[in-house]
Amino acid sequence: MIKARGLTKRYGTVKAVDALSFDVRPGAVTGFLGPNGSGKTTTMRLMLGLDRPDGGTVTIGGRRYRDLAWPLREVGALLDARAFHPGRSARAHLAALAAANSIPSRRVDEVLRQVGLDTARDRRAGKFSLGMGQRLGLAAALLGDPGILLLDEPVNGLDPEGVRWIRDLMKSLAAEGRTVFVSSHLISEMAQTAEHVIVIGGGRLLADTTVGELAARSASLEDAFLELTSGSAEFRAAHRGPA
Protein backbone atom coordinates (compact mmCIF):
# COMPACT_ATOMS: atom_id res chain seq x y z
CA MET A 1 0.00 0.00 0.00
CA ILE A 2 1.31 3.40 -1.01
CA LYS A 3 -0.04 6.45 0.82
CA ALA A 4 0.54 10.00 -0.34
CA ARG A 5 -0.62 12.74 2.00
CA GLY A 6 -0.52 16.41 1.10
CA LEU A 7 2.45 15.80 -1.16
CA THR A 8 3.83 19.06 -2.51
CA LYS A 9 6.87 19.83 -4.63
CA ARG A 10 7.94 23.16 -6.05
CA TYR A 11 10.67 23.78 -8.62
CA GLY A 12 11.34 27.47 -8.29
CA THR A 13 7.98 29.03 -8.98
CA VAL A 14 6.48 25.91 -10.60
CA LYS A 15 4.27 23.84 -8.33
CA ALA A 16 4.95 20.47 -9.91
CA VAL A 17 2.94 18.58 -7.28
CA ASP A 18 0.34 20.37 -5.22
CA ALA A 19 -1.10 18.88 -2.02
CA LEU A 20 -1.61 15.47 -3.55
CA SER A 21 -3.25 12.78 -1.40
CA PHE A 22 -4.15 9.28 -2.56
CA ASP A 23 -3.72 5.59 -1.78
CA VAL A 24 -2.53 2.89 -4.14
CA ARG A 25 -3.86 -0.54 -3.22
CA PRO A 26 -2.36 -3.95 -3.86
CA GLY A 27 -3.83 -6.50 -6.23
CA ALA A 28 -4.76 -4.05 -8.96
CA VAL A 29 -3.22 -2.00 -11.71
CA THR A 30 -3.67 1.64 -10.75
CA GLY A 31 -3.29 4.06 -13.62
CA PHE A 32 -1.74 7.44 -12.92
CA LEU A 33 -3.05 9.77 -15.57
CA GLY A 34 -2.39 13.34 -16.43
CA PRO A 35 -1.38 15.53 -19.35
CA ASN A 36 2.29 16.26 -20.08
CA GLY A 37 3.83 18.26 -17.27
CA SER A 38 1.06 17.46 -14.81
CA GLY A 39 3.48 16.11 -12.20
CA LYS A 40 3.43 12.32 -12.71
CA THR A 41 7.18 11.85 -12.91
CA THR A 42 7.72 14.24 -10.02
CA THR A 43 5.27 12.26 -7.88
CA MET A 44 7.14 9.05 -8.67
CA ARG A 45 10.48 10.67 -7.84
CA LEU A 46 9.04 11.79 -4.51
CA MET A 47 7.83 8.25 -3.83
CA LEU A 48 11.36 6.95 -4.45
CA GLY A 49 12.99 9.60 -2.30
CA LEU A 50 14.93 10.97 -5.29
CA ASP A 51 13.45 14.42 -4.63
CA ARG A 52 12.49 15.79 -1.24
CA PRO A 53 8.96 17.08 -0.92
CA ASP A 54 8.38 20.67 0.14
CA GLY A 55 5.40 19.41 2.08
CA GLY A 56 3.50 16.26 2.89
CA THR A 57 4.64 12.66 2.96
CA VAL A 58 4.56 9.53 0.91
CA THR A 59 5.00 6.13 2.50
CA ILE A 60 5.30 2.60 1.22
CA GLY A 61 3.91 0.02 3.61
CA GLY A 62 4.05 2.72 6.27
CA ARG A 63 7.68 3.67 5.74
CA ARG A 64 9.49 6.28 3.73
CA TYR A 65 11.43 4.83 0.79
CA ARG A 66 14.79 5.63 2.32
CA ASP A 67 13.88 3.62 5.42
CA LEU A 68 13.16 0.41 3.49
CA ALA A 69 15.34 -2.51 4.58
CA TRP A 70 15.86 -3.97 1.10
CA PRO A 71 14.45 -1.34 -1.28
CA LEU A 72 14.66 -3.32 -4.52
CA ARG A 73 13.00 -6.34 -2.92
CA GLU A 74 10.08 -4.17 -1.87
CA VAL A 75 9.72 -1.64 -4.69
CA GLY A 76 10.67 -1.90 -8.34
CA ALA A 77 10.73 1.33 -10.30
CA LEU A 78 11.04 2.33 -13.91
CA LEU A 79 11.45 6.07 -14.38
CA ASP A 80 10.84 7.92 -17.60
CA ALA A 81 14.50 8.66 -18.32
CA ARG A 82 17.39 6.25 -18.77
CA ALA A 83 19.11 5.20 -15.58
CA PHE A 84 22.10 3.21 -16.77
CA HIS A 85 25.64 3.96 -17.92
CA PRO A 86 26.20 3.67 -21.69
CA GLY A 87 29.55 1.96 -21.19
CA ARG A 88 28.24 -0.85 -19.04
CA SER A 89 26.53 -4.01 -20.26
CA ALA A 90 22.93 -4.74 -19.31
CA ARG A 91 24.15 -7.64 -17.22
CA ALA A 92 26.76 -5.61 -15.33
CA HIS A 93 24.20 -2.90 -14.62
CA LEU A 94 21.77 -5.41 -13.13
CA ALA A 95 24.49 -7.32 -11.29
CA ALA A 96 25.54 -4.13 -9.53
CA LEU A 97 21.98 -3.35 -8.45
CA ALA A 98 21.43 -6.94 -7.33
CA ALA A 99 24.55 -6.81 -5.17
CA ALA A 100 23.27 -3.74 -3.33
CA ASN A 101 20.26 -5.65 -2.05
CA SER A 102 21.77 -9.15 -1.78
CA ILE A 103 19.63 -10.37 -4.63
CA PRO A 104 20.95 -13.72 -5.94
CA SER A 105 22.78 -13.29 -9.24
CA ARG A 106 20.59 -15.88 -10.98
CA ARG A 107 17.82 -13.27 -10.84
CA VAL A 108 19.89 -11.13 -13.24
CA ASP A 109 19.69 -13.78 -15.94
CA GLU A 110 16.06 -14.51 -15.11
CA VAL A 111 14.92 -10.92 -15.59
CA LEU A 112 17.06 -10.49 -18.71
CA ARG A 113 15.29 -13.50 -20.20
CA GLN A 114 11.96 -12.22 -19.00
CA VAL A 115 12.31 -8.86 -20.76
CA GLY A 116 13.81 -10.42 -23.86
CA LEU A 117 17.31 -8.99 -23.50
CA ASP A 118 19.19 -12.23 -22.90
CA THR A 119 20.84 -12.13 -26.32
CA ALA A 120 21.91 -8.51 -25.80
CA ARG A 121 23.01 -8.83 -22.21
CA ASP A 122 26.75 -8.42 -22.78
CA ARG A 123 26.47 -5.50 -25.20
CA ARG A 124 27.18 -1.97 -24.05
CA ALA A 125 23.85 -0.51 -23.03
CA GLY A 126 24.72 2.80 -24.72
CA LYS A 127 24.03 1.10 -28.06
CA PHE A 128 20.52 0.03 -27.05
CA SER A 129 17.47 1.35 -28.86
CA LEU A 130 14.86 3.27 -26.88
CA GLY A 131 12.75 0.13 -26.52
CA MET A 132 15.70 -1.98 -25.39
CA GLY A 133 16.64 0.68 -22.84
CA GLN A 134 13.06 0.57 -21.62
CA ARG A 135 13.28 -3.20 -21.28
CA LEU A 136 16.50 -2.87 -19.29
CA GLY A 137 14.78 -0.40 -16.98
CA LEU A 138 11.96 -2.88 -16.58
CA ALA A 139 14.41 -5.68 -15.84
CA ALA A 140 15.87 -3.54 -13.06
CA ALA A 141 12.38 -2.97 -11.67
CA LEU A 142 11.63 -6.70 -11.64
CA LEU A 143 15.04 -7.69 -10.28
CA GLY A 144 14.15 -7.87 -6.62
CA ASP A 145 10.81 -9.57 -7.27
CA PRO A 146 9.13 -6.66 -5.50
CA GLY A 147 5.57 -6.48 -4.22
CA ILE A 148 5.20 -2.92 -5.48
CA LEU A 149 5.94 -1.67 -8.98
CA LEU A 150 6.16 1.99 -9.97
CA LEU A 151 6.26 2.33 -13.73
CA ASP A 152 6.55 5.76 -15.32
CA GLU A 153 5.28 5.68 -18.91
CA PRO A 154 6.55 2.13 -19.43
CA VAL A 155 5.26 1.75 -22.99
CA ASN A 156 7.39 4.65 -24.27
CA GLY A 157 9.49 3.45 -27.18
CA LEU A 158 8.17 -0.09 -27.17
CA ASP A 159 7.02 -1.80 -30.34
CA PRO A 160 3.39 -3.01 -30.50
CA GLU A 161 4.48 -6.46 -29.41
CA GLY A 162 6.29 -4.91 -26.44
CA VAL A 163 3.25 -2.81 -25.56
CA ARG A 164 1.04 -5.90 -25.54
CA TRP A 165 3.64 -7.76 -23.51
CA ILE A 166 3.97 -5.09 -20.83
CA ARG A 167 0.20 -4.76 -20.56
CA ASP A 168 -0.13 -8.50 -19.91
CA LEU A 169 2.81 -8.40 -17.52
CA MET A 170 1.26 -5.62 -15.43
CA LYS A 171 -2.05 -7.48 -15.24
CA SER A 172 -0.41 -10.71 -14.16
CA LEU A 173 1.70 -8.90 -11.55
CA ALA A 174 -1.46 -7.36 -10.10
CA ALA A 175 -3.24 -10.74 -10.23
CA GLU A 176 -0.45 -12.10 -8.01
CA GLY A 177 -1.46 -9.53 -5.41
CA ARG A 178 1.21 -6.96 -6.18
CA THR A 179 0.70 -3.21 -6.24
CA VAL A 180 1.15 -1.85 -9.76
CA PHE A 181 1.19 1.92 -10.14
CA VAL A 182 1.65 2.96 -13.74
CA SER A 183 1.66 6.44 -15.21
CA SER A 184 0.60 7.39 -18.67
CA HIS A 185 -0.57 10.38 -20.60
CA LEU A 186 -2.49 8.05 -22.92
CA ILE A 187 -5.98 7.32 -21.69
CA SER A 188 -6.48 4.59 -24.31
CA GLU A 189 -3.50 2.71 -22.94
CA MET A 190 -4.85 2.87 -19.42
CA ALA A 191 -8.32 1.82 -20.50
CA GLN A 192 -6.88 -1.53 -21.50
CA THR A 193 -4.80 -2.10 -18.41
CA ALA A 194 -5.92 -0.33 -15.28
CA GLU A 195 -8.86 -1.00 -13.03
CA HIS A 196 -8.35 2.08 -10.93
CA VAL A 197 -7.23 5.51 -12.05
CA ILE A 198 -5.78 8.52 -10.31
CA VAL A 199 -6.00 11.58 -12.53
CA ILE A 200 -3.92 14.69 -11.91
CA GLY A 201 -3.60 18.01 -13.64
CA GLY A 202 -1.30 20.87 -12.76
CA GLY A 203 0.00 18.77 -9.87
CA ARG A 204 -3.45 18.50 -8.29
CA LEU A 205 -5.72 15.52 -7.81
CA LEU A 206 -8.62 15.58 -10.26
CA ALA A 207 -10.10 12.10 -9.81
CA ASP A 208 -9.44 8.94 -7.84
CA THR A 209 -11.86 6.36 -9.11
CA THR A 210 -12.40 3.20 -11.16
CA VAL A 211 -12.00 3.17 -14.91
CA GLY A 212 -15.66 2.18 -15.24
CA GLU A 213 -16.91 5.07 -13.13
CA LEU A 214 -14.76 7.58 -14.99
CA ALA A 215 -15.92 6.29 -18.38
CA ALA A 216 -19.54 6.58 -17.26
CA ARG A 217 -19.10 10.31 -16.63
CA SER A 218 -19.04 11.12 -20.32
CA ALA A 219 -19.49 9.68 -23.80
CA SER A 220 -16.20 7.84 -23.56
CA LEU A 221 -13.28 7.45 -21.22
CA GLU A 222 -11.27 9.79 -23.41
CA ASP A 223 -13.97 12.45 -23.31
CA ALA A 224 -14.20 12.12 -19.55
CA PHE A 225 -10.42 12.52 -19.24
CA LEU A 226 -10.31 15.56 -21.50
CA GLU A 227 -13.17 17.21 -19.64
CA LEU A 228 -11.47 16.53 -16.36
CA THR A 229 -8.10 17.89 -17.42
CA SER A 230 -9.29 20.73 -19.65
CA GLY A 231 -8.70 23.33 -16.99
CA SER A 232 -5.18 22.27 -16.19
CA ALA A 233 -3.40 20.92 -19.25
CA GLU A 234 -0.08 22.64 -19.27
CA PHE A 235 1.08 22.15 -22.82
CA ARG A 236 -2.15 22.19 -24.77
CA ALA A 237 -1.91 22.55 -28.51
CA ALA A 238 -2.98 26.08 -29.31
CA HIS A 239 -5.43 25.08 -32.02
CA ARG A 240 -7.51 22.72 -29.93
CA GLY A 241 -11.02 24.09 -29.42
CA PRO A 242 -13.13 23.73 -26.30
CA ALA A 243 -14.18 20.19 -25.43
Added chain:
Amino acid sequence: MTSAAPGIPGTPAAPSAPAERLRGHYGFAQVARMEWIKLRTLRSTWWTLAITAVGSVGMGVAIGFNTRNAAGDLTNNALAGMVPGLLFTGVLGVLAMTGEYTSGTIRATLTAAPRRVLLLAAKSAVFGAVTLALGEASAFVSFFAAGAALRHGIAAPTLGQPGVLQAVALSGTSFCLIGLLGLGLGAIIRHSPAAIGVLVGGVYVLAQMVGAFSHSAGIYMPILIVGNSISTTRTECVTGPGNGAQCIHFLSPWTGFGMLCLYAAVPLVIGGWLLARRDA
Protein backbone atom coordinates in the same frame (compact mmCIF):
# COMPACT_ATOMS: atom_id res chain seq x y z
CA MET B 1 14.11 -3.58 -30.78
CA THR B 2 13.44 -6.18 -33.40
CA SER B 3 15.76 -9.07 -32.74
CA ALA B 4 15.08 -9.86 -29.11
CA ALA B 5 11.83 -11.65 -28.55
CA PRO B 6 9.70 -10.35 -25.73
CA GLY B 7 8.95 -12.62 -22.83
CA ILE B 8 6.03 -14.97 -23.00
CA PRO B 9 2.91 -12.89 -22.44
CA GLY B 10 1.27 -13.61 -19.18
CA THR B 11 4.35 -15.01 -17.56
CA PRO B 12 4.44 -13.65 -14.05
CA ALA B 13 7.46 -11.73 -12.85
CA ALA B 14 9.01 -14.32 -10.70
CA PRO B 15 9.21 -18.03 -11.10
CA SER B 16 11.35 -17.93 -8.00
CA ALA B 17 9.83 -17.81 -4.53
CA PRO B 18 8.34 -14.34 -3.98
CA ALA B 19 10.82 -12.31 -1.99
CA GLU B 20 12.08 -14.79 0.55
CA ARG B 21 12.10 -12.62 3.68
CA LEU B 22 15.62 -11.51 4.36
CA ARG B 23 16.61 -10.44 7.82
CA GLY B 24 18.33 -7.18 8.67
CA HIS B 25 18.81 -4.54 6.00
CA TYR B 26 21.22 -3.58 3.27
CA GLY B 27 24.33 -1.88 4.53
CA PHE B 28 27.88 -0.91 3.79
CA ALA B 29 28.97 -4.35 2.57
CA GLN B 30 26.17 -4.60 0.00
CA VAL B 31 26.61 -1.06 -1.28
CA ALA B 32 30.39 -1.51 -1.50
CA ARG B 33 29.84 -4.62 -3.62
CA MET B 34 27.59 -2.63 -5.95
CA GLU B 35 30.20 0.10 -6.24
CA TRP B 36 32.95 -2.42 -6.92
CA ILE B 37 30.93 -4.01 -9.72
CA LYS B 38 30.17 -0.59 -11.18
CA LEU B 39 33.83 0.42 -11.08
CA ARG B 40 35.22 -2.74 -12.61
CA THR B 41 32.61 -3.09 -15.35
CA LEU B 42 33.61 0.15 -17.08
CA ARG B 43 36.44 -0.37 -19.52
CA SER B 44 37.54 3.23 -19.02
CA THR B 45 38.45 2.38 -15.42
CA TRP B 46 41.03 -0.18 -16.52
CA TRP B 47 42.44 1.99 -19.26
CA THR B 48 42.87 4.91 -16.93
CA LEU B 49 44.47 2.83 -14.19
CA ALA B 50 46.85 1.15 -16.66
CA ILE B 51 47.95 4.43 -18.22
CA THR B 52 48.43 5.96 -14.78
CA ALA B 53 50.65 3.14 -13.53
CA VAL B 54 52.68 2.74 -16.72
CA GLY B 55 53.15 6.49 -17.05
CA SER B 56 54.32 7.08 -13.52
CA VAL B 57 56.70 4.12 -13.49
CA GLY B 58 58.01 5.04 -16.95
CA MET B 59 58.82 8.55 -15.80
CA GLY B 60 60.67 7.26 -12.74
CA VAL B 61 62.72 4.93 -14.94
CA ALA B 62 63.55 7.70 -17.41
CA ILE B 63 64.74 9.95 -14.61
CA GLY B 64 66.81 7.15 -13.08
CA PHE B 65 68.36 6.37 -16.42
CA ASN B 66 69.43 9.97 -16.91
CA THR B 67 70.64 10.62 -13.37
CA ARG B 68 74.27 11.78 -13.22
CA ASN B 69 74.41 13.25 -9.75
CA ALA B 70 74.72 10.58 -7.08
CA ALA B 71 74.29 13.25 -4.39
CA GLY B 72 70.68 13.97 -5.36
CA ASP B 73 67.66 12.56 -3.58
CA LEU B 74 67.43 9.43 -5.72
CA THR B 75 64.27 8.24 -3.99
CA ASN B 76 62.52 11.52 -4.64
CA ASN B 77 63.64 11.34 -8.28
CA ALA B 78 62.32 7.80 -8.66
CA LEU B 79 58.91 8.94 -7.42
CA ALA B 80 58.65 11.93 -9.77
CA GLY B 81 56.13 10.10 -11.95
CA MET B 82 53.58 10.12 -9.16
CA VAL B 83 52.83 13.82 -9.69
CA PRO B 84 51.49 13.56 -13.24
CA GLY B 85 49.93 10.18 -12.42
CA LEU B 86 47.68 11.55 -9.72
CA LEU B 87 45.91 13.73 -12.24
CA PHE B 88 44.50 10.58 -13.87
CA THR B 89 43.16 9.12 -10.65
CA GLY B 90 41.80 12.54 -9.75
CA VAL B 91 39.86 12.68 -13.02
CA LEU B 92 38.77 9.07 -12.59
CA GLY B 93 37.45 10.01 -9.17
CA VAL B 94 35.50 12.92 -10.63
CA LEU B 95 33.99 10.69 -13.31
CA ALA B 96 33.09 7.96 -10.82
CA MET B 97 30.63 10.48 -9.40
CA THR B 98 29.67 12.75 -12.29
CA GLY B 99 29.22 9.75 -14.59
CA GLU B 100 26.31 8.73 -12.38
CA TYR B 101 24.61 12.02 -13.11
CA THR B 102 25.36 12.36 -16.82
CA SER B 103 24.15 8.82 -17.51
CA GLY B 104 21.23 8.89 -15.09
CA THR B 105 22.62 5.86 -13.26
CA ILE B 106 22.30 7.86 -10.04
CA ARG B 107 18.55 7.18 -10.12
CA ALA B 108 19.09 3.42 -10.24
CA THR B 109 21.86 3.64 -7.67
CA LEU B 110 19.72 5.61 -5.23
CA THR B 111 16.70 3.37 -5.62
CA ALA B 112 18.94 0.42 -4.70
CA ALA B 113 20.70 2.30 -1.90
CA PRO B 114 18.69 5.33 -0.81
CA ARG B 115 20.86 6.10 2.23
CA ARG B 116 23.04 8.62 0.48
CA VAL B 117 25.80 9.18 2.99
CA LEU B 118 26.25 5.42 3.19
CA LEU B 119 26.42 5.34 -0.60
CA LEU B 120 29.14 7.97 -0.78
CA ALA B 121 31.07 6.26 2.02
CA ALA B 122 30.96 2.92 0.20
CA LYS B 123 31.90 4.50 -3.11
CA SER B 124 34.82 6.32 -1.49
CA ALA B 125 36.00 3.17 0.26
CA VAL B 126 35.96 1.09 -2.92
CA PHE B 127 37.50 3.76 -5.09
CA GLY B 128 40.02 4.61 -2.36
CA ALA B 129 41.06 0.97 -1.93
CA VAL B 130 41.58 0.44 -5.67
CA THR B 131 43.58 3.64 -6.13
CA LEU B 132 45.56 3.03 -2.94
CA ALA B 133 46.59 -0.40 -4.21
CA LEU B 134 47.51 1.07 -7.59
CA GLY B 135 49.39 3.97 -6.00
CA GLU B 136 51.44 1.79 -3.67
CA ALA B 137 52.22 -0.63 -6.48
CA SER B 138 53.25 2.25 -8.74
CA ALA B 139 55.41 3.86 -6.06
CA PHE B 140 57.27 0.67 -5.17
CA VAL B 141 57.70 -0.45 -8.77
CA SER B 142 58.92 3.05 -9.69
CA PHE B 143 61.37 2.98 -6.84
CA PHE B 144 62.90 -0.38 -7.78
CA ALA B 145 62.72 0.16 -11.54
CA ALA B 146 64.31 3.60 -11.29
CA GLY B 147 67.02 2.15 -9.07
CA ALA B 148 67.69 -0.58 -11.59
CA ALA B 149 67.91 1.98 -14.39
CA LEU B 150 70.64 4.02 -12.69
CA ARG B 151 73.93 4.21 -14.65
CA HIS B 152 77.28 5.91 -14.17
CA GLY B 153 78.06 3.63 -11.24
CA ILE B 154 75.45 5.28 -9.07
CA ALA B 155 74.24 2.86 -6.40
CA ALA B 156 70.48 2.35 -6.16
CA PRO B 157 68.89 3.46 -2.90
CA THR B 158 67.46 0.74 -0.71
CA LEU B 159 64.34 0.66 1.42
CA GLY B 160 66.50 0.23 4.52
CA GLN B 161 68.10 3.64 4.16
CA PRO B 162 66.73 6.38 6.42
CA GLY B 163 63.41 7.82 5.26
CA VAL B 164 63.25 5.79 2.06
CA LEU B 165 60.49 3.33 2.95
CA GLN B 166 58.41 6.17 4.38
CA ALA B 167 58.88 8.28 1.25
CA VAL B 168 57.86 5.45 -1.07
CA ALA B 169 54.89 4.34 1.04
CA LEU B 170 53.55 7.88 1.59
CA SER B 171 53.92 8.71 -2.10
CA GLY B 172 51.85 5.63 -2.85
CA THR B 173 48.88 7.20 -1.05
CA SER B 174 48.77 10.22 -3.36
CA PHE B 175 46.75 8.49 -6.11
CA CYS B 176 44.10 7.53 -3.59
CA LEU B 177 43.97 10.89 -1.83
CA ILE B 178 43.80 12.99 -4.99
CA GLY B 179 41.35 10.43 -6.43
CA LEU B 180 39.11 10.98 -3.41
CA LEU B 181 39.50 14.73 -3.81
CA GLY B 182 38.16 14.25 -7.34
CA LEU B 183 35.32 12.07 -6.09
CA GLY B 184 34.33 14.71 -3.55
CA LEU B 185 34.47 17.48 -6.15
CA GLY B 186 32.33 15.31 -8.43
CA ALA B 187 29.74 14.92 -5.66
CA ILE B 188 29.68 18.68 -5.10
CA ILE B 189 29.72 19.86 -8.73
CA ARG B 190 27.98 16.91 -10.50
CA HIS B 191 28.94 18.06 -14.02
CA SER B 192 31.98 16.34 -15.51
CA PRO B 193 33.63 19.24 -17.39
CA ALA B 194 33.14 21.69 -14.53
CA ALA B 195 34.39 19.27 -11.88
CA ILE B 196 37.42 18.24 -13.96
CA GLY B 197 38.11 21.91 -14.57
CA VAL B 198 38.06 22.68 -10.86
CA LEU B 199 40.27 19.68 -10.11
CA VAL B 200 42.89 20.39 -12.75
CA GLY B 201 42.68 24.13 -12.26
CA GLY B 202 42.93 23.81 -8.50
CA VAL B 203 45.58 21.12 -8.27
CA TYR B 204 47.81 22.22 -11.14
CA VAL B 205 47.17 25.76 -12.30
CA LEU B 206 46.16 27.45 -9.06
CA ALA B 207 48.84 25.62 -7.12
CA GLN B 208 51.51 26.81 -9.58
CA MET B 209 50.30 30.38 -9.28
CA VAL B 210 50.16 30.30 -5.51
CA GLY B 211 53.60 28.69 -5.44
CA ALA B 212 55.05 31.36 -7.72
CA PHE B 213 53.42 34.14 -5.74
CA SER B 214 54.26 33.00 -2.27
CA HIS B 215 56.40 30.05 -1.36
CA SER B 216 55.07 29.93 2.19
CA ALA B 217 51.56 29.35 0.84
CA GLY B 218 52.78 27.19 -2.03
CA ILE B 219 54.08 24.49 0.26
CA TYR B 220 50.46 23.69 1.18
CA MET B 221 49.56 22.96 -2.43
CA PRO B 222 48.98 19.29 -3.25
CA ILE B 223 51.59 19.05 -6.00
CA LEU B 224 54.38 20.43 -3.87
CA ILE B 225 53.35 18.10 -1.07
CA VAL B 226 53.43 15.06 -3.35
CA GLY B 227 56.54 16.21 -5.19
CA ASN B 228 58.50 17.18 -2.12
CA SER B 229 57.09 16.74 1.37
CA ILE B 230 56.01 13.13 1.32
CA SER B 231 58.49 11.85 -1.26
CA THR B 232 61.71 13.22 0.19
CA THR B 233 64.26 11.40 2.27
CA ARG B 234 65.91 14.65 3.29
CA THR B 235 64.93 16.38 6.45
CA GLU B 236 67.79 18.84 6.62
CA CYS B 237 68.50 21.78 4.35
CA VAL B 238 69.96 21.06 0.94
CA THR B 239 73.45 22.50 0.67
CA GLY B 240 73.90 23.68 -2.86
CA PRO B 241 77.46 23.60 -4.26
CA GLY B 242 79.10 27.01 -4.22
CA ASN B 243 76.15 29.11 -3.11
CA GLY B 244 76.09 28.16 0.53
CA ALA B 245 73.20 26.68 2.43
CA GLN B 246 70.10 26.75 0.27
CA CYS B 247 67.19 26.15 2.52
CA ILE B 248 63.90 25.42 0.83
CA HIS B 249 61.33 24.51 3.41
CA PHE B 250 58.54 22.18 2.66
CA LEU B 251 55.99 20.65 4.96
CA SER B 252 57.33 17.69 6.85
CA PRO B 253 56.30 14.31 5.38
CA TRP B 254 53.58 13.64 7.92
CA THR B 255 52.27 17.20 7.91
CA GLY B 256 52.13 16.98 4.13
CA PHE B 257 50.32 13.66 4.33
CA GLY B 258 47.85 15.17 6.79
CA MET B 259 47.21 18.06 4.40
CA LEU B 260 46.53 15.63 1.55
CA CYS B 261 44.09 13.75 3.78
CA LEU B 262 42.32 17.04 4.44
CA TYR B 263 42.19 17.79 0.71
CA ALA B 264 40.40 14.47 0.28
CA ALA B 265 38.19 14.63 3.35
CA VAL B 266 36.81 18.17 3.13
CA PRO B 267 35.23 17.85 -0.35
CA LEU B 268 33.92 14.39 0.54
CA VAL B 269 32.22 15.67 3.66
CA ILE B 270 30.74 18.64 1.82
CA GLY B 271 29.77 16.36 -1.09
CA GLY B 272 28.08 13.89 1.26
CA TRP B 273 26.22 16.69 2.98
CA LEU B 274 24.99 18.07 -0.36
CA LEU B 275 24.17 14.61 -1.71
CA ALA B 276 21.93 13.97 1.27
CA ARG B 277 20.14 17.29 0.88
CA ARG B 278 19.78 17.87 -2.83
CA ASP B 279 17.33 16.34 -5.26
CA ALA B 280 19.02 13.61 -7.26
